[in-house]
Amino acid sequence: MPETLIKICGLSTPETVDAAVDAGASHIGLVHYEPSPRHVSVKQAAELRARVPEGVKVVLLTVNLDPKETAYALQDVQPDVLQLHGTETPEWIGLLRQKTELEIWKAVGVKSRTSLEKAAKFTDAAHRLIFDAPAGALPGGNGLALDWRLLLNHKHQMPWGLAGGLTPENVADAIRYTGAPLVDASSGLESEPGVKDTAKIRSFCEAAKSARASA
Ligand SMILES: O=C(O)c1ccccc1N[C@@H]1O[C@H](COP(=O)(O)O)[C@@H](O)[C@H]1O
Numbered sequence: 001m002p003e004t005l006i007k008i009c010g011l012s013t014p015e016t017v018d019a020a021v022d023a024g025a026s027h028i029g030l031v032h033y034e035p036s037p038r039h040v041s042v043k044q045a046a047e048l049r050a051r052v053p054e055g056v057k058v059v060l061l062t063v064n065l066d067p068k069e070t071a072y073a074l075q076d077v078q079p080d081v082l083q084l085h086g087t088e089t090p091e092w093i094g095l096l097r098q099k100t101e102l103e104i105w106k107a108v109g110v111k112s113r114t115s116l117e118k119a120a121k122f123t124d125a126a127h128r129l130i131f132d133a134p135a136g137a138l139p140g141g142n143g144l145a146l147d148w149r150l151l152l153n154h155k156h157q158m159p160w161g162l163a164g165g166l167t168p169e170n171v172a173d174a175i176r177y178t179g180a181p182l183v184d185a186s187s188g189l190e191s192e193p194g195v196k197d198t199a200k201i202r203s204f205c206e207a208a209k210s211a212r213a214s215a
Pocket residue numbers: 009010029031033036037038061063085107130132138139140141142143144163164165166184185186187188
């Protein structure tokens with residue numbers, strides 16, 4: 001069984017970035033979205049990005065950011081992946097893909113099997129889908145889980161990942177139940193909104209790795 005990829009998102013300090021790298025995360029997520037308690041400016045994101053060693057990928061997360069701001073952020077941060085967590089269309093993502101070599105992930109809120117079927121429209125546009133709970137107070141990062149049963153027997157047409165309310169306590173079950181090739185967590189690893197807890201980051205990575213080993 002291939003390794004489950006682990007994305008730790010919403011990191012905003014050097015200490016928590018280092019903790020996620022040391023714990024074995026494959027992806028470090030930086031949220032550039034002002035309404036979020038995890039928002040980092042382009043300058044902060046570029047500084048955090050610079051600490052991440054080769055071999056660990058950096059994901060810049062934006063929400064309906066306009067094309068000029070997106071270009072500016074990509075140029076300064078130089079992420080490996082751009083995660084789009086708003087209502088970006090396949091057409092817009094397709095245009096972006098023509099202009100950059102970057103890997104692009106599209107987050108999709110899943111409330112029914114229909115949501116999964118509709119996500120097929122991103123097949124030729126994005127490189128990976130991130131299945132999250134439907135939007136709440138924020139478009140994501142609400143600590144809400146989607147109904148994992150919806151993913152059972154779903155025929156995935158492209159690479160994907162599971163997000164939404166993942167914690168050190170439930171991530172192993174999530175991996176075994178859904179077979180997710182990538183898990184993505186943010187608010188479940190915090191002591192308060194926007195404040196990551198390094199012990200939770202470590203426990204999450206350990207639990208995800210042990211689930212992969214026992215699957
Ligand atoms: O983390 C945020 O603040 C955020 C803001 C806007 C869009 C997405 C956001 N986070 C992403 O949402 C999912 C699920 O997060 P959670 O584990 O339920 O808190 C994940 O991809 C986060 O990176």
